[in-house]
Amino acid sequence: MELTKIEDLLARYEEGNTTLAEEQILKDYFTTEDIPPHLQEYNSLFTYTVNAKATTFNKDIPYKKRKKRFAFTGIAASIAIALGLFLAVNSPVEEIEQQQLGTIEDPEEAYLKAKETLLLVSDALNFGQEELAYVDEFGKVTNKYIKE
DSSP states (O other): OOHHHHHHHHHHHHHTOOOHHHHHHHHHHHHHSOOOGGGHHHHHHHHHHHHHHHOOOOSOOOOOOOOOOHHHHHHHHHHHHHHHHHHHHTOOHHHHHHSOOOOOOOHHHHHHHHHHHHHHHHHHHHHHHHHHHHHHHHHHHHHHHOOO
16 A cells, blocks of 8 residues: 555545545555554554454452341331331320410400411511512513513
8 A cells, every 4th residue: 555645545534535435445454464663653553453353351240238227217217117007097086185276365466366376477478579570570671572
């Protein structure tokens, strides 16, 4: 094969412009023929890929079984949840009836407490509504640009 053609292929190979068939020509050239001294540096590049295909790994890879550490944790958590549900469901009704639940007998006092509670809830909702003013302004601006 002409030396000028090989040098041209090497120049194109370094630029990344060769096809797979042209690269195969270079591999064949550097593995079979007598190589000029100024191209000896490319010899290891192309012969390495040929030699690397023949390399295999023959050792066994050891596999370590993992310990099941979390099995007992899951069982203990399940038992704790089941016990908690059992105790919560089967709590005596008499204890609940004996507790003071905040019942107010006087209608006037009950009205004042309800009014106070509703004012607290209203303040919390109004605070959230003030923050929505920014979202409303943003919606007005974006509606100018978005056509439905």
